[in-house]
Amino acid sequence: MNPKTTNKIAIGLIYTFVAIVVAILVSLIGYILVTGVPHISWHFLTSKSQSFLSGGGIRDQLFNSVYLLFLTLCLSFPIALGSGIYLAEYAPKNWITEVIRTTIEVLSSLPSVVVGLFCYLLFVVQMHIGFSILSGAIALTFFNLPLLTRNIENSLKSVSHLQREAGLSLGLSQWKTITGIILPAAVPGIITGIILSAGRVFGEAAALIYTAGQSAPIIDYTNWNVFSSSSFLNPMRPAETLAVHIWKVNSEGITPDANLVSSGSSAVLIILILLFNLLAHWIGNLLYKKMTSNF
Amino acid sequence: MKKYNLDENLIAKFDNEKAIVTNSVDVFYGNHQSIFNVNLDFPRFSITALIGSSGSGKSTFLRCLNRMNDSIANVDGNIMYRDVDINSKKVNVYEVRKQIGMVFQRPNPFAKTIRDNVTFALKKHGIKDKEELNERVESSLKEAALWDEVKDNLDKSALSLSGGQAQRLCIARTITMKPDILLLDEPASALDPISTAKIEETLKNLKSKYTIIIVTHNMQQASRVSDYTAFFHSGHVLEFDKTAKIFTTPKIQATEDYISGDFG
Amino acid sequence: MEIKKKLLRSSKETRQDKLGKGISYLSIGFIILLVSLILYFIISKGLSTFTQNNVNIWDFLTKQDWSPSSIGKDGKPEVGALPMIITSFGITILSAIxxxxFAIAIGIYMSVISPKRGRxxxxxxxxxxxxxxxxxxxFLGLTIIVPINRHLFGGTGFGILSATLVLFVMVLPTIASLTVDSLNAVPKYLSDASLAxxxxRWQTIYKVILRAATSGILTAIIFGMARAxxxxxxxxxxxxxxxxMPKNLITPASTLTSQLTTGIGNTVMGTLGNNALWSLALVLLLMSLVFNIIVKMIGKRGSIK
Known part of the structure; x- marks a missing residue:
């Protein structure tokens, strides 16, 4: 075969493969939306789930997912910020920094089920916290930390070193230079990273099955007392999230309309995550424009 | 490249008041030595130019004077400022930099408004009074000859300024700290001739209040603005004297070659 | 002189820097502590099968019968994890293959063929x-792939084939995006020279660009395998x-992770049945470390070249 024919075949194959991938994605998203969206109704979003009857909704699961996401970000952002600053600004070039980086890589490559089991062992069992939003948020924090840390580190590093010199040459401390000059300049990247990580956290289930638990007890949305066990804000209650719910109804299979509930829940999950992605791009671009142009 | 005798040098001493004095300053990057035994006295309220080809060590040396090399290189020797060796580990490096400000080669305004660029460091150093801040903004922008161009747009992003304007903003930002000494590292190398002329004009006006040390590879610039000139070569200072003398009757062969363009 | 005094004493800035360093060192220290705790707990718990319940490590790795909660033929519980280990590796390798x-095709398309709009x-x-x-x-696998496999090959439709197909879609973006990065890192003058x-185009891609990006693509594949x-x-x-023990691709099987998720809730903490599951978790943990080491080794070899 002469090179020209080979070239044509090879390039053709590449196009075919790419087309197949695009087709797969389109059909996956299409399938979820086509089967799921018709099931999404006000009733579905606002009524509680059913174990043995059909017609259950996802109100509590949806709220749990959002609440858990909120707590996770509250826990993980400060730690990731501190660590990101350390890696981008303070870390000397030596073997200790190498070890630290490797440690973070190890954490990020641990299967989420292992992170979940560790939290189950330490917090749920040994510390007697039990299946709870708190345990779940801790597990998700561990799961989220390495990526968020790396994102913050990269956002900080992408700010020109000239800005650091400018700050230092004015007699500012390194800390004020970082927090007052570098960090604000890195905000677009950091916000984008947070929203993207929020999408990941929102869809995570393996780390939650044995930490936040698989049950959604009846909660009272009018009870604002965080310490009351029936309050929707109580972090010590077990809380099944939307992602865990999808897994549960499919693997235990006693809900008669499991398929419909899962399609509906999957559609809600996908739509929310797509919104997260869009929001991330949009806010990132907006902030970037705002900072570099006239305002 | 021609070989010059690096041990042959001529360092003039003057009787004027000194702003800053260096005694046998050496700089090492790891094992590599890039500055050798520099002894210079910088007269107060005057402009001293550091000239030399790229890689001659003039910028490295300048950065020693306000400790900007701390995290990149090892600096040996004494740098005496107000009877204090500011090259000592015990010295408060932030105070050093408040007294000895620096403007860099590439304009580096903060991604903030023009006003905030000037007031940012002032606020961090504890000046909260609005009136005073506004006054400082106006006076330093005037000193840097930028006021007329930006006075109506103080709340615009500094990133919207042209290169020359941005560089003058950086000068304003530095002098608003009321430093004693102003270090400039090739401040006009990234600018067009008109902006360069404006910066040079600004420097001449600033001379009455500040001691200015400027690194430049542009010999016309050095001869136009400076009172004293030090010629750097391969990390050594080969000649230091009044600018007029250096440019008309250099004593050292290397200086003469460099100035006449017969160098390298 | 006032300035002289200021130069010689510490100031607000000195304290700020101490505080800032403190905060950031504390955060990074927390992460280090966390990872050490995870390693410690999973390792010690995972080893208890062998230390407390006296199960032979070799039996654990090579025997094929898994029923740690009940007594087997020889009067001892059977803790052979080989089926799960084989299945885990099987689906990992198959899905990566x-x-x-597809990932390389996407990579080439994005970095060489259509670096603007297509990308x-x-x-x-x-x-x-x-x-x-x-x-x-x-869920998609359950409602689309499993029924199709049931229809095509008979049986239940559950099995390694279904798992492989699901994982294929899941690891594809991981491998593809890292492949794109490594292809983009190939200097443009190399391919320009080859075209000149x-x-x-294909000779250039195959002989120049892919060769230059080999170690990056290998790293991408390993990351994909780790995810799978x-x-x-x-x-x-x-x-x-x-x-x-998996006999073919279309009968039900079980991986380390699937056994863990179904088992942990159904066993009692401290019993052999439970400990044996933690040993599976330990295998997972060790494998994830191995993947890390492989990536490091590829990186080192790539950088020497």
């Missing part, structure tokens, strides 16, 4: 594939969860 050509478009596709949560992949010498190996729920939902 399946995904790699933006495929970037969105990849991000969306990454964004779909694993339970949704599991009269090589066809550690994936729990999507696999658990479609593989059938039978702890049997």
């Amino acid at each position: 399946l995904a790699t050509p 933006k478009f495929l970037q969105i596709i990849i991000e969306m594939l990454v964004g779909i949560p694993s339970v949704v992949y599991g 010498l009269g090589a066809t 190996f550690g994936e729990a729920l999507a696999v658990q939902m479609v593989i059938g969860n039978a702890t049997l």
